[in-house]
Amino acid sequence: MLGGEFLQRDESANAIFTPEGLSSEARLMGRTAEEFLKKAVLPHVERIEAHDIELMAELMHQAGDLGLLGAEVPVAYGGFGIDNCTGALIAEKLNWQQSFALSHEAHTVIATLPLQYFGSHALKAKYLPKLASGEWIGSFGLSEAGSGSDALGAQTRAELSPDGQHWVLNGGKMWITNTAFAQLFTVFAKVDGEKFSCFMVEAGTPGLSYGKEEHKLGMKGTSTRRLILENVQIPVENLVGEVGKGHYAAFCALNMGRFKLEAGAVGGIKETLAVCATYANQRKQFNRTLGSFGMIQAKLGSICARLFALESAVYRLAGALDSVFEGIDPTADDAPQRYHHAAEEYAIECSIVKVVGSELYSWATDEAIQIHGGYGYTEEFPVARAWRDQRLLRIGEGANEIVRPIIVNTLLRRAKQGRLDLSAQLSTCGLKRAGLQLLQLLVETFGAALAEEQEALGAVSDIISAAYCYESAALRTEKLKGTPQENARLCTALYLHESQTAALALASLVLTRCHADPATTASVLAELQPDSTTDTIALRRLLAGTVLNGERYPFG
Ligand SMILES: Cc1cc2nc3c(=O)[nH]c(=O)nc-3n(C[C@H](O)[C@H](O)[C@H](O)COP(=O)(O)OP(=O)(O)OC[C@H]3O[C@@H](n4cnc5c(N)ncnc54)[C@H](O)[C@@H]3O)c2cc1C
Incomplete structure (x- = not known):
């Protein structure tokens, strides 16, 4: 499926990439990153937090020696030429020291990709090998x-x-x-x-x-x-x-940066959940562990479900990106056009994971502090640092107020160009159908003045984003059927219910703003009705139980 097409029709489970499909080579790279973080970076958290910039420089060079800076640089220019799925795994594994992760991302993605995608062969030959090896940052x-x-x-x-x-x-x-x-x-x-x-x-x-x-x-x-x-x-x-074409380089790099930052967020939220589960098992109040209380379980269950959806969306996107990047000869004359096309194709999906991932990271680390109580407000536990650090993700590489409109504006632009047919309601997914109906309603109501309706556009963008994440989770769940991880279906059921509940409020906002007639209102709201028999309290408790038992995120 090409970029944005997910909104029109349903995807099949076999067509999407999921983290379970990572190759043994990818897992090996992931382990290298994980070991590096554990052995070389995390022991120095205090020095890093004390702004020891020389240490950060040294760590970056060490990462270069291990191939972690040039992993995605093409082989022809001194790198390993790994794919986006492996790149996502590396970003995930490096995230738990976010200062290091940001330095790494700034180097490997936004600094390197403009040159890799658009530079002349001579310029790439001059600089890319140095960037790939970490000789230069x-x-x-x-x-x-x-x-x-x-x-x-x-x-x-x-x-x-x-x-x-x-x-x-x-x-x-x-x-x-x-x-x-x-x-x-x-x-x-x-x-x-x-x-x-x-x-x-x-x-x-x-x-x-x-x-x-x-x-x-x-x-x-x-x-x-x-x-x-x-x-x-x-x-x-x-x-x-x-x-005059510098915006291609900037925006392509930022698209890939959005995807990569949120692949990192997946790793950071996993660690956040694990730290919370351990603490909730150890800490007792009223002679019971915190983890035995319903309100704490509700937090753990929801973080787990939303993380499953985010992770599914990020790796689905990684697989889609690989399909468009595959076969590009980085030394060929047409490399810039092909890279440009590839990095732009999934701009909508990159923007979706950017907004969903950064906001989930914010919410999860905020709840993590809550679970830790007063201790969470100190430097004794890593959640305060994680909360401070992740806050940048909603601002950097396109603030979320800029990225939300990109989702809907890109859809509308592609419809105008004939790349997408937004009039066709081919999907069976209520979130998608409602998102499309609302988008059309906004266009009909506001026409050329639509750009001034940011609040409504943001609401529709959130419904569309939830649709992408939900479908990604549902398709992955289908693939996990019959495996030890098949209770991922609990995550998908909970995520759907939470998304529909949120979408009902967002849709009402848009419908009221557009003075929608009763039939349209009823039709949109009907698409978003959560299953009233789903006991979400029970779902959160079940998921929390699994998280608490293993003291980790159970699906990856
Ligand atoms: C720690 C850190 C590291 C960074 N690293 C880099 C780097 O390596 N390279 C680099 O080039 N930049 C970097 N940045 C800059 C970052 O990309 C910008 O801060 C970001 O793009 C936002 O720009 P701004 O700070 O000027 O905020 P502004 O653009 O002034 O925005 C302020 C607020 O207004 C909102 N806003 C702005 N325009 C609109 C609009 N049209 N509609 C609705 N809301 C709007 C924004 O969403 C935001 O909430 C970094 C920033 C930080 C804090």
């Missing part, structure tokens, strides 16, 4: 003091030198991860103040300097600084792709 400079969400509003300029041999860059970048120890910056600037373009800038180039480290809420171990560019001269061949 990369950094991505898009945001500016005056332009974050509105990234294309950047003020940094690039001018061609009179002899045509150099680009001369002037301006400033803000919030740039890895700055202190990066040797290579992927920088976006406007040629002649107009044409948004992408450049590779080496550290040490005269005129390039850095601001002080930012004092942040979380991600204390990452280096986050301003870049100051004053007449920075770089070779003319350090332009990535074409003048």
